Amino acid sequence: TRRGWQRIGPALLETIGTYNCVNVLLPRDAAQLFQSEGIFPRRMGIESWIAHRQIRNHKCGIFLLNGEEWRSDRLILNKEVISPAGTRKFLPFLNAVAQDFVTLMHRRISKNTRRSLTIDLYGDLFRFTLEGSSYALYGERLGLLEESPNAESQRFISAVETMLRTTLPLLFIPPGLMRWVNTKLWRDHIEAWDTIFKHADKCIQNIYQEFCLGQPRKYSGIMAELLMQAELPLDSIKANVTEFTAGGVDTTAMPLLFTLFELARNPSVQTAIRREIAEAESQGPRELSKVLNSMPLLKSALKETLRLYPVGITVQRYPTKDVVLQNYCVPAGTLCQVGLYAMGRSPEVFSNPERYDPLRWLSKEDNSFKALAFGFGARQCIGRRLAETEMMLFLMHVLRNFRIDTVSKADIKTVFGFILMPEKPPLLTFRPID
Ligand SMILES: C[C@@H](NS(C)(=O)=O)c1cncc(N2C(=O)c3ccc(Cl)cc3C2(C)C)c1
Numbered sequence: 001t002r003r004g005w006q007r008i009g010p011a012l013l014e015t016i017g018t019y020n021c022v023n024v025l026l027p028r029d030a031a032q033l034f035q036s037e038g039i040f041p042r043r044m045g046i047e048s049w050i051a052h053r054q055i056r057n058h059k060c061g062i063f064l065l066n067g068e069e070w071r072s073d074r075l076i077l078n079k080e081v082i083s084p085a086g087t088r089k090f091l092p093f094l095n096a097v098a099q100d101f102v103t104l105m106h107r108r109i110s111k112n113t114r115r116s117l118t119i120d121l122y123g124d125l126f127r128f129t130l131e132g133s134s135y136a137l138y139g140e141r142l143g144l145l146e147e148s149p150n151a152e153s154q155r156f157i158s159a160v161e162t163m164l165r166t167t168l169p170l171l172f173i174p175p176g177l178m179r180w181v182n183t184k185l186w187r188d189h190i191e192a193w194d195t196i197f198k199h200a201d202k203c204i205q206n207i208y209q210e211f212c213l214g215q216p217r218k219y220s221g222i223m224a225e226l227l228m229q230a231e232l233p234l235d236s237i238k239a240n241v242t243e244f245t246a247g248g249v250d251t252t253a254m255p256l257l258f259t260l261f262e263l264a265r266n267p268s269v270q271t272a273i274r275r276e277i278a279e280a281e282s283q284g285p286r287e288l289s290k291v292l293n294s295m296p297l298l299k300s301a302l303k304e305t306l307r308l309y310p311v312g313i314t315v316q317r318y319p320t321k322d323v324v325l326q327n328y329c330v331p332a333g334t335l336c337q338v339g340l341y342a343m344g345r346s347p348e349v350f351s352n353p354e355r356y357d358p359l360r361w362l363s364k365e366d367n368s369f370k371a372l373a374f375g376f377g378a379r380q381c382i383g384r385r386l387a388e389t390e391m392m393l394f395l396m397h398v399l400r401n402f403r404i405d406t407v408s409k410a411d412i413k414t415v416f417g418f419i420l421m422p423e424k425p426p427l428l429t430f431r432p433i434d
Pocket residue numbers: 063242243244246247248250251311312313314381383418419420
């Protein structure tokens with residue numbers, strides 16, 4: 001029930017359900033909004049997620065926390081999850097999984113005489129991202145890239161999808177009502193959450209049991225580090241690691257699918273990136289983080305993908321003081337959001353916005369407040385480095401081993417089910433490079 005949009009310049013006052021929301025899409029308005037976020041930045045809560053935690057008596061992870069509770073957990077988690085030191089420790093784990101994905105593809109191609117493989121990668125990418133994030137989090141391989149991936153992990157993957165899909169309609173139903181108005185929707189939502197928590201709990205129990213029997217000498221993942229540091233109580237570690245386990249699947253799989261598709265229909269970009277990868281590797285064996293830092297074009301390709309296909313299509317904030325947006329005085333406490341999808345495709349912000357052109361990020365023009373796909377500041381995506389590293393390593397290994405092609409060059413239609421997804425996954429063809 002939208003009461004209608006009043007256009008206030010390239011910003012919009014929108015009424016969703018029962019609350020007002022100011023939408024902006026220009027970088028300078030985003031800058032203004034973030035400069036008034038205070039030290040406890042806040043997004044709109046997700047009632048159905050909070051309701052589940054309450055019913056099942058689970059603690060909330062940082063995504064759902066606010067104020068001091070959020071900040072104290074976040075500062076402890078940053079050290080293992082997003083800091084450069086933390087990233088360097090889990091980077092080799094992600095590299096091993098990316099190499100296994102290439103092995104899986106070679107194995108499949110060797111099964112046919114055509115020396116090529118045309119495939120809908122949707123399912124494989126979810127298995128890849130779950131395998132990678134689980135290995136980084138628990139130091140444990142799930143075996144999802146082998147011939148017969150185990151059914152329990154597959155159930156977890158579909159539970160994350162179901163949970164995300166049922167979150168969207170529940171967003172617009174007033175919290176008190178949602179459990180009664182559409183019981184099937186609510187029941188599916190809760191059932192999916194229970195499957196998600198059961199899976200995460202099993203992984204956590206395994207590592208906690210070993211940890212009690214003797215502390216591991218070498219690095220064995222983020223969870224083990226958090227247990228050893230003992231700065232967070234066990235139930236907080238569980239709540240957050242559950243969020244990271246579920247939050248690390250679809251969010252990272254989708255941009256990989258979109259990137260492969262764009263590189264398939266922009267062969268000159270694909271070739272330029274392949275050359276950059278070969279160049280980076282020809283400089284002899286170096287620490288992996290140095291190799292990744294010497295591939296600016298590949299990193300820009302990911303930025304270009306997230307410009308056109310932002311996983312979380314908006315970044316929200318409640319400003320803590322009055323803020324001027326588009327010459328309007330927006331009172332403190334008003335929900336405001338930056339429309340990443342609209343910004344990414346606005347000709348006022350990006351020249352030839354429809355063109356997939358990673359070089360635009362390497363030019364000398366001012367790109368500040370234009371790359372906001374991971375949000376901004378102290379409350380930005382804590383999984384940013386995990387996601388970026390996982391995607392860079394995946395693309396480095398895949399592009400070095402295969403040429404990617406696609407039959408349909410037409411734009412992919414996207415749908416928003418709390419995560420931006422393709423309406424129909426594109427078919428991609430992999431051809432080994434000898
Ligand atoms: C899509 C985007 N939405 S956003 C945060 O920009 O509004 C997003 C970005 N990064 C992480 C997520 N997560 C999930 O997917 C997810 C699933 C289950 C749980 Cl228990 C926790 C999560 C989080 C919130 C980590 C979602």
